[in-house]
Amino acid sequence: MKLTHAPGYSIRVITPPTSEVAPASELIIEGKPTGKVLGGAVFEVALNWNDYVLLFLTDDVPFEDTLNIYVLDENLEVVDSARMFYIYSTGVFSALDLTEPDTLRFRFFGGTLWTLKLFPEKKFVLPIISGTLGVSRPFTFFRLFQLHSRPLPEPSQSENYDYTGISS
Amino acid sequence: MEPNKTDKDEAIFNSTMKSLEAQITNVGAHLSIDTKARLLYIQEIKNMSDKLRADAISRRISWAAAARQAQETRNLIMGIIRARSTPVGRAFAESMKQKGYSLNQLIALKTVQLNGEQALFSRLSITKQNAVYASIVTSAGRSNAYVSRAMAGAAYAGRGLLFVAIALSTYKIATSSNKAATFQKELAVNGVSVAGGIAGGALAGLACGPAAPICVTVGAFVGGALAAFATANYW
Numbered sequence: 001m002k003l004t005h006a007p008g009y010s011i012r013v014i015t016p017p018t019s020e021v022a023p024a025s026e027l028i029i030e031g032k033p034t035g036k037v038l039g040g041a042v043f044e045v046a047l048n049w050n051d052y053v054l055l056f057l058t059d060d061v062p063f064e065d066t067l068n069i070y071v072l073d074e075n076l077e078v079v080d081s082a083r084m085f086y087i088y089s090t091g092v093f094s095a096l097d098l099t100e101p102d103t104l105r106f107r108f109f110g111g112t113l114w115t116l117k118l119f120p121e122k123k124f125v126l127p128i129i130s131g132t133l134g135v136s137r138p139f140t141f142f143r144l145f146q147l148h149s150r151p152l153p154e155p156s157q158s159e160n161y162d163y164t165g166i167s168s
Numbered sequence: 169m170e171p172n173k174t175d176k177d178e179a180i181f182n183s184t185m186k187s188l189e190a191q192i193t194n195v196g197a198h199l200s201i202d203t204k205a206r207l208l209y210i211q212e213i214k215n216m217s218d219k220l221r222a223d224a225i226s227r228r229i230s231w232a233a234a235a236r237q238a239q240e241t242r243n244l245i246m247g248i249i250r251a252r253s254t255p256v257g258r259a260f261a262e263s264m265k266q267k268g269y270s271l272n273q274l275i276a277l278k279t280v281q282l283n284g285e286q287a288l289f290s291r292l293s294i295t296k297q298n299a300v301y302a303s304i305v306t307s308a309g310r311s312n313a314y315v316s317r318a319m320a321g322a323a324y325a326g327r328g329l330l331f332v333a334i335a336l337s338t339y340k341i342a343t344s345s346n347k348a349a350t351f352q353k354e355l356a357v358n359g360v361s362v363a364g365g366i367a368g369g370a371l372a373g374l375a376c377g378p379a380a381p382i383c384v385t386v387g388a389f390v391g392g393a394l395a396a397f398a399t400a401n402y403w
Binding site: 017018019022064083090110136 | 206209210213214239242246249250260261263264269273274277281304307308309310311312313314315316319
């Protein structure tokens, strides 16, 4: 099934980000507070897929940001999630592509295209098997989606701004 | 001939065991150096952000200049801290390519966050524009809480490993018949293990490229083990 934008979703920050405490926000639907608290401080996008909603939130730490991905069921319970962050690195959530069914593509960290593939039902996985660099998943034996990255060709100067000024 | 061969084998076995033991010190020292570098990073970016805020509030510089300086200085601090990390820490940090915000992107982002989806920075009042710049200065002083939490765990692990290494050395010195010589040997083997680890990591970085964390980690381990083995064998 194709993913579509879910209008009416937003968040209200209840714990702003600091260097010690990760931010938390309450989910708002159609302007009404839901009482559901999720990690993140900036609402990026909400998507519909089957009976689920995918939420993408960032932490408002622009120089070392985190992308929080949640899949919520109809009761707003988190059925699967992922968190993307990396030491001394940041990312910009952009280039969202929803053209393929059950799949979405986006960019976050530089030089990589991220693909999120949704499964028709939860799949058994071994949580000890390390995932992709920069991705943190909860310790669970079942997943509803898989995240993987593919390196992109070297971008032009205008496309990729290296804010660190450090060549690697 | 047989007894001599047995003595030699035993000496090699003892040196190998000692070099592996010294790896506890090597790993503990690596963790401690990198977590200290992280703490310094958190402190320095906060100091930078606080100073720029104070300068802008007291009108020594404009808020626009403060935002620009915050972005530039933060990148400078990140470069310095990476240089202060171990080759392993640096390799991990550099293994992820950067895709950060330009100052213009940050301004656009903060404008929407503070003033709503339809807001345009150029149409904001000077006060609101300054609030956008101030928000950039503040956010430049923040580090990722998840990374900081993980590094705090690594700091405990590093200290724990160093404690185990010291305890092992203390036990060996206490049960040795020649305490002065054993003390010198323990100090030398553990010391060169750390130095060899850093040198091995740096050499592996030259061979595999700096942003190859697995290769650099193996290099640091092998470098530390070889240096400790050679020292233990020489003693």
